[in-house]
Amino acid sequence: MAAKSFDLIVIGAGPGGYVAAIRGAQLGLSVAIVEREHLGGICLNWGCIPTKALLRSSEVFHLMQRASEFGLKADNIGYDLEAVVKRSRKVAGQLSGGIGHLMKKNKVSVFMGAATLAGKGKVSVKSKDGEETLTAKNIVLATGARARNLPGLEADGKRVWMYKDALQPPHMPKKLLVIGSGAIGIEFASFYNTLGADTTVVEVMDRILPVEDEDISKFAKKQFEKQGMKIMQKAVVKQLDRADDKVTAHIETGGKVTKHEFDTVISAVGIVGNVEDLGLEDLGVKIDRTHVVTDEYCRTGVEGLYAIGDIAGAPWLAHKASHEGVMVAELIAGQHTHPVKPESIAGCTYCHPQVASVGYTEAKAKELGFDVKVGRFPFIGNGKAIALGEPEGMIKTVFDAKTGELLGAHMVGAEVTELIQGYVVGRQLETTEEDLMNTVFPHPTLSEMMHESVLDAYGRVIHM
Template sequence: MVIVGGGPGGYVAAIRAAQLGLQTAVVEKSALGGTCLNLGCIPTKAMLSSVEALETARRGAEFGFHAENVTPDYAAIVSRREKIVAQLRSGVEQLMRARKIAVVPGAASLRSPQEVEVMRNGDRQRLQARHVILATGSVPAQPPIPGADLPGVVNSDGLLRLERVPERLAIVGSGAVGLEWGAIFAALGTQVVVFEMVDRILPPADAEISAELAKILARRGFEFHVSATVQAIESADGGLRVRFATPDRGDQAAMADVVLLATGRVPYTEGLGLDRVGIALERRAIPVDDRMRTRVPGVFAIGDCVPGPQLAHVASKEGEVAVENIAGRTARMSYRAVPFCVYTHPEVAWVGLTEEEARQERGEVRVGRFPFRFLGRALAAGTREGLVKIVAEPRYGEVLGVHMLGPHVTDLIAEATLAVAMEATVDELIHTIHAHPTMPEAVMESALDVWQRAIHKP
């Protein structure tokens, strides 16, 4: 088997294939770990951890200590980030060696459904395989905004290359990428302004969670313009001028030193030779069924290059599903219980249906809420912001969706994901004993609140 791409979809698929006794090669033109490890999830989380420690030190008096002259060292933050990335990348390389998985450097192209050509520095190599998995990932979208190619206008990859903290950062797009980078630089003293084309930030999230997050981030210095159309980016006064318009105030402008284009990502399929084997793209993605099979026998596709959530953990699961089917087993991919995480301060996480989606799909629903400010563990940790919200079916209490804003909710979402996946009821969450004092008690209290029985909510 040949896997094209060594990101979280490709390398996990390779390891699972090795476990099942399949001879496997991974073709990777850049670095093992893909965008997530090298340019996305891990680098940003390392930097977010650094600025979280910085913010805690600045609040030292609240915790009973005094830290004088706490200042960030951006070069040291970047150095720590790169060390973490290098360590994890080395770990993936070691896993490949331990499983005797061949890693072939270069750019891959399909010559036939059973033959992959690899190009590197002008040299060609052809690999034969009974099955091929395409795991080529995605690249940042380039919106058609005049001036988007000016110096200082960057995507998320380019922001990693900044050598200093900008005084002013404009962000086009308020999804996870835009808000996380905004959180990093706001904590480092940057003036952050965010433009969002729809009427609220973080559009995929539950509307109530989105509104509460906007209030919290605004208190931390974020400036938001929603229902905003970015018309152009121009060089002006030694910086960049972003021209935009909103329905209530018309044409406006904002100045920035750096502009981040965070308008999503698009599947990367360039040079794969898909037309040569008869694979036609649909909305720029490779169409697959629930076994991750393309229309061409023997060719599978997973991760960001196929339709569906562009998330590392989704890609990994799709990789396992593809390999299970290649090995003669039966596995099907379900997207019913996919956790979404945003690592701002405070964090956001959700799984299942939003309240709006549930009402549209089911009609009547019941909703339980529990704010972290009533939770002992949260007060002890000095993290009072946010809440847990459960959306449930009204008769039996099936958990339809769980939405969280607050401390470490990207960890708490695991319990909620299991509940949605298992079609659990709020009573099953209620009857599960939750340790005290812990953050997950907010999940139990929110479940109780569905029946208006929360213990610690006034």
């Protein structure tokens, strides 16, 4: 059978791949996309989207328990875990179906199967119907990543879970251990803790949410503990003894190992890139710790071969993958384009309270040699936050004292994952403290705290 020929082949239909395919098609390229499992990838089917649907249910449940605070009555409050999960799966299904529609609309040829690079410009696709060869001058690897399985802590789907198990739980945990306090670990800890699980989080670093600014990590920890979570920092799970109805975890802190019993364990200890079985080594693609090495334009060093998203390394965020997808498609189509700057990409964690940040932490800015001015503003000083019944939170801004450049912004509290974009736009437009101070923020909104935090950095705060 003759090989089918395209201008661009994308391997992987997650938020990096499908966006690269759409942008390529918009620019007049003939595009094929190869996906072995689900259109929309992990993000839509087993990651970003279904977890937010679950967390929304737990947030509503939390508010129902606070009904009397708002002058409302709600009796016999409860939840049906099966129905909560069903809603989450339905949301994921709806969006995954939408990607299929977008592929059709943009005339992208979809091949469902496992892809291998069969040589330069050649992709072999194995599906249940057999094997076929596709050719293109340009190939984009967007194969993503999967959860890291540590030896001895492997998931079994019964008592020890990965994110997929946690999204469709075989039972409701009563006593839960979450290993790892990055975004995935802390979101699941937050969800199950809110639904009543006695939750312990173990983090190997000296603080939870270790990529966040230290002030934010500390604030979040205090809030989680207030909600009944137990947090163990500088702690390592050495082994798990599994029984039918329980797991005994051996946890080391300060050189001493203690045993703790749980009925469920969620492992969230990072990710590894999907680099196997693609034929990368034969083409001479450089791989470093399960990630493809690229330049700032996502080029692999092999002519016509690009890598975007999680397979190309940190930050492991869907929106970074999408933006790289657009950039690479434009590059291939001969357009002038700008590389994606990791420090301009916001990170959002949808625990309760939410956490969001962009740019450098205060510590990182100092380490890079900046003389900094730092502003902070608490939610308790904001009218809208009080009216919402959400007075727990903080916004922190970091500026270059010499130029007034906004170096970083860090937030914890209600709806900060929506607020952060204001600072992201500010950084993109190379705003200074003066621009931000002169901007009129609407009242009453949570966004006014963003203004106040800037004012605080320069000794001009009004409501504190």
